[in-house]
Amino acid sequence: MSYPVLMETFGAPGAEPAAPGVALRGLTKTFASPTGPVRAVRGIDVTIAPGETVALLGPNGAGKSTTIDMILGLAEPDSGAARVFGTSPTGAVDAGRVSAMLQTGGLVEYLSVRELVEMMASLYPDPLAVDDAIALTGIGDIAGQPTRKLSGGQTQRVRAALALVADPDLLILDEPTVAMDVEGRHAFWETMRAFAARGKTILFATHYLEEADAYADRAVLMAHGRIVADGPTNEIKAMVGSRTIKATLAGASTTTLTGLPGVTAVEQRGAAWVLSCQDSDAAIRALLQAHPEAKDIEIAAAGLEAAFLELTGGEDDDTEELAA
Amino acid sequence: MSIATYTKFELLRTFRNRRFFIFSLVFPLVLYYLIAGPNRNETDLSGTGISAPTYFMVGLAGFGTMMASISSGARIAAERQIGWSRQLRITPLSRRTYLGTKVLTAYLMALVSLLLLYVAGLTLGVSIDAGRWVAMTALILVGLIPFAAAGIALGHLVSTDAIGPAVGGVVSLLAFLGGTWFPITSGVLKDIAQALPSYWINQASHVAIGGRAWGAEGWAIMAAWSIATIALAGWAYRRDTKRQ
Numbered sequence: 001m002s003y004p005v006l007m008e009t010f011g012a013p014g015a016e017p018a019a020p021g022v023a024l025r026g027l028t029k030t031f032a033s034p035t036g037p038v039r040a041v042r043g044i045d046v047t048i049a050p051g052e053t054v055a056l057l058g059p060n061g062a063g064k065s066t067t068i069d070m071i072l073g074l075a076e077p078d079s080g081a082a083r084v085f086g087t088s089p090t091g092a093v094d095a096g097r098v099s100a101m102l103q104t105g106g107l108v109e110y111l112s113v114r115e116l117v118e119m120m121a122s123l124y125p126d127p128l129a130v131d132d133a134i135a136l137t138g139i140g141d142i143a144g145q146p147t148r149k150l151s152g153g154q155t156q157r158v159r160a161a162l163a164l165v166a167d168p169d170l171l172i173l174d175e176p177t178v179a180m181d182v183e184g185r186h187a188f189w190e191t192m193r194a195f196a197a198r199g200k201t202i203l204f205a206t207h208y209l210e211e212a213d214a215y216a217d218r219a220v221l222m223a224h225g226r227i228v229a230d231g232p233t234n235e236i237k238a239m240v241g242s243r244t245i246k247a248t249l250a251g252a253s254t255t256t257l258t259g260l261p262g263v264t265a266v267e268q269r270g271a272a273w274v275l276s277c278q279d280s281d282a283a284i285r286a287l288l289q290a291h292p293e294a295k296d297i298e299i300a301a302a303g304l305e306a307a308f309l310e311l312t313g314g315e316d317d318d319t320e321e322l323a324a
Numbered sequence: 325m326s327i328a329t330y331t332k333f334e335l336l337r338t339f340r341n342r343r344f345f346i347f348s349l350v351f352p353l354v355l356y357y358l359i360a361g362p363n364r365n366e367t368d369l370s371g372t373g374i375s376a377p378t379y380f381m382v383g384l385a386g387f388g389t390m391m392a393s394i395s396s397g398a399r400i401a402a403e404r405q406i407g408w409s410r411q412l413r414i415t416p417l418s419r420r421t422y423l424g425t426k427v428l429t430a431y432l433m434a435l436v437s438l439l440l441l442y443v444a445g446l447t448l449g450v451s452i453d454a455g456r457w458v459a460m461t462a463l464i465l466v467g468l469i470p471f472a473a474a475g476i477a478l479g480h481l482v483s484t485d486a487i488g489p490a491v492g493g494v495v496s497l498l499a500f501l502g503g504t505w506f507p508i509t510s511g512v513l514k515d516i517a518q519a520l521p522s523y524w525i526n527q528a529s530h531v532a533i534g535g536r537a538w539g540a541e542g543w544a545i546m547a548a549w550s551i552a553t554i555a556l557a558g559w560a561y562r563r564d565t566k567r568q
Contacts, residue, residue, distance in 0.1 A: 072414050074565045096416045106406030110337035122329035123415040166415070 019086025021170050021201035022048040022071055026080035029066050040066040042225035043080065048203060050085075050169070053196045055212035055233065056205040058222035064205040065103055067222070068174050071203070072100055084170060092170070096124040099166035101159050103174040103205075107147040113158050114143040121165045133165035136191055152179035160188065164195065171195065173204035177211065189215050209301075213237050243280035246298040248272050249291050260286040272296065327421050334425045335432065338399065348395055349437050352388035356380060356444050364448045374533050377448035382460070385441055386529040387504055389434040389464055390495050390522065393471040396430040400479025401487040409480075409564065419561060423476060430472040431465070438464070452532050463528035463537060467546060470521045471495075473553035480560035498522035521549045 029041040041063045048054050056064050069075035070082045073089030084092035092098045107116060117134060121127040128136075134143050137160045142150065150158065156179050163171060173192070177185045193215060196202050206212055212219045212233055219236040221229040229236055242264070248271050249257075257266045262279030277283040280299055288294060339345065363376035403409050412422065438461060442450075474494065482490045499505060501513075502522025508514050517523040524542050531537055538546070 069565075074410060074413065093414050094416050094418075098414065100414055102407060102410060102414075104407045105411050106408065108337060108403060108406070108408050110340035111333060115333055115336070119330055119333040120415070122326040122333075123412075123417045125416065162411070 018050055019083070020047045021050045021052065021085060022046065022203060023083040024067070024071070024080070025083075027067065027070060027077045027082060028079045029063075029070060029075060029077055031066075039225055041070070041077075044222070044225075044227050046220055046227065046230070048201060050201050051196075051199050052218060053192075053202040053216050054204075055216035055219045056203060056222060057207070057209065057212045057219045057236070058205075059207055062222040063225040064222055065174055066225075068100070068102075068172055068203075068205060071172065072098065096126065096166060097169045098172065099124075099163045099168040099170075100172035101156075101163045101174060101176045103178075105159060107150070107155060107158060109146070109148045111147055112144055113139060113147055113150070113161075116147055116158065117143075117161050117165055120162045124166045126167060128165050128167045130165065133161045136164055136194070137161040138187060138191070153181060153184045156180055157184070157188070160191065164191075168200070170201045170203070173202065175205055175207070177206075177208075185211075209237065238278075242301075243277050244300050245275045245277060245280055245284055245287065246272055246296070246300070247275075247287065247291070247294045248296045250293050252291060256290065257287075260290065262286070327425075330417065330421065331425050331428065334429055338429050338433070341399075344395075344399070348392050348433055349440055352384055352391070352437060353440055353444050356384050356441060357448075360448055375450070377445055378450045378452065378533060381441060381445035381448075381450055382529045382532050383504065385438055385460070385464060385532075386522075386525045387495075387499055388437050388441060389468055390471050390499065390525060391491075392434040392437040393430040393468045394475040394478070394491050394495055396426055396433070396472065397475035397477075397479035397482070397491050398484075398487045400426065400476060401482060401484045404480065404564065405484045413565060419558065423557060423561065426476050427469075427472045430475060431468065434468055434472075435465070456532050459537060460529055460532040463531060464525060467521060467525040467528050470546070470549040470553040471525075473550065473557045476557040477553060477560040480557070480564040495522075502526055519545065521546060 024044055024046045027041055027044050028039070031038045031040055044063075044067065056067065058064050066075060070077050071084060071089055073082075073093055082089050085097055087095070089098075111119065114130065114134065118130050121130050121133070127133075134140050137157050139154070139157050139161055142154055142158075147155075147158065156176065160176065163173070171192075177188055180188060189211070192202060192204075204211075204216070216233050218231065219229075219233045220227055221236060229239060252273055254266050254268070257263060257273060257275060260275070260283055262277045262281070262283035263275045264278050265276040267274045267276075275283060275287070284297075284299065360377045360380040363380075366376035368375070400409070442457075475491065478487065478490050478494070498520055499522050501516055502508075502520045502525070503517050504522060504526055508517045508523075518541070524538060524546050527535060527538060527542060
């Protein structure tokens with residue numbers, strides 16, 4: 001609800017409340033598929049403030065790319081609305097305020113890398129200098145090469161340059177680091193961090209919890225087309241960042257193991273025991289004290305898929321929903 | 325924002341594509357030399373009073389330009405497949421500039437194809453009155469509007485696997501029904517032919533060998549085809565936003 005009178009009275013002269021960078025309200029999208037309708041997005045509400053860096057986190061098929069398509073105006077929502085800086089998605093695109101690295105996308109051929117960046121820059125009202133975009137993304141060494149002769153990682157960097165040269169207020173990245181090696185990933189995110197530092201809004205989709213944790217202020221978790229959690233990344237990490245400890249133990253019992261600090265669940269698999277932990281550091285210390293004979297010890301991140309199953313109760317409610 | 329820069333690179337990458345260049349431009353030339361070369365001294369082809377090199381040059385001018393302009397669809401289909409069309413759509417590039425540049429590219433391809441064929445004709449001794457030559461070229465260029473627009477529409481509707489046969493099929497069928505390969509002079513076939521843009525392209529190319537320019541009917545039919553195919557191209561582009 002808004003209070004126009006109060007705003008007029010108390011607002012700074014001429015200052016309007018800044019429109020959110022992205023505002024999604026009751027967004028839904030269903031696709032037809034050979035196996036029946038797929039409810040890709042099932043009513044989501046998200047608000048991203050200008051200047052925020054937000055990770056859209058979720059396993060494959062969670063609805064991340066469909067959500068991004070609707071923010072960019074590439075798909076029309078069945079119901080609900082997406083607004084970008086207070087205007088329609090296509091309005092924001094036409095004004096040159098948004099750019100994106102989509103999940104899939106090749107580069108057109110018969111141009112050099114520099115020519116392609118120049119071509120993209122020419123479409124925007126207020127682009128970065130081509131040289132700056134090339135330097136930012138570290139593609140100076142391949143700027144003269146034809147676009148068809150690039151490796152997967154190089155192609156991703158060029159695609160990043162094409163998105164950055166727009167100098168957008170909102171930058172959207174859909175699983176941008178998939179084809180990159182570890183070093184490339186690091187360099188990529190450093191570039192984006194520098195870009196965000198200029199007051200830019202960034203929304204990136206990923207299924208790596210580590211990327212969300214390291215580079216986003218906030219994470220929005222999606223599963224089965226819904227938002228299952230939304231909050232600061234450290235909270236989200238605590239929520240889904242559970243680990244498992246697996247070890248071969250002599251004379252252990254479910255009761256004693258469940259009593260160890262940090263352990264949330266226990267399961268026996270032959271001679272091995274699997275402990276699900278909220279705090280694996282505390283759990284392993286206590287475990288080794290109680291069971292110095294423990295061997296074949298493995299500690300592993302439970303992974304997003306497992307975490308999401310836990311958060312969503314492991315049920316895909318497709319059938320029930322479509323029947324309703 | 326600079327439309328000129330975007331257009332420059334669009335043209336550059338089209339003309340740098342050697343494979344495409346050869347198929348669109350060299351193929352009609354080779355065909356021309358194969359057909360007209362052996363008959364280069366035939367001055368009165370089948371009693372028409374027209375030399376063989378002239379007759380075939382004029383015939384291929386129509387067919388070659390139809391093919392060159394509609395085949396822009398193949399490039400569009402390839403751009404869609406790699407996701408480039410979606411990438412362009414999230415830029416401020418307007419639909420008008422996008423489509424305008426595609427049409428311009430198609431036209432330049434057709435024009436280059438035409439000029440090469442004329443040069444080939446000259447090497448085989450073709451001699452046509454300059455005024456008629458210009459009139460023929462101008463009319464052909466007008467007549468290509470629906471073909472350039474149809475190429476864009478097909479490019480946004482058809483997948484890369486099907487675009488070759490689709491483009492080839494449409495042009496071959498239109499050329500056949502429009503009387504490109506044999507004259508259609510009477511009956512239902514003529515009524516059908518006169519409703520097709522290929523027929524009027526043929527009429528345009530025959531201006532060089534004594535044919536009459538389009539009358540009111542020709543202009544009206546071509547205008548209708550142009551409006552319809554441009555609307556179709558715009559619609560096809562608008563709806564084509566899905567991930568491939």
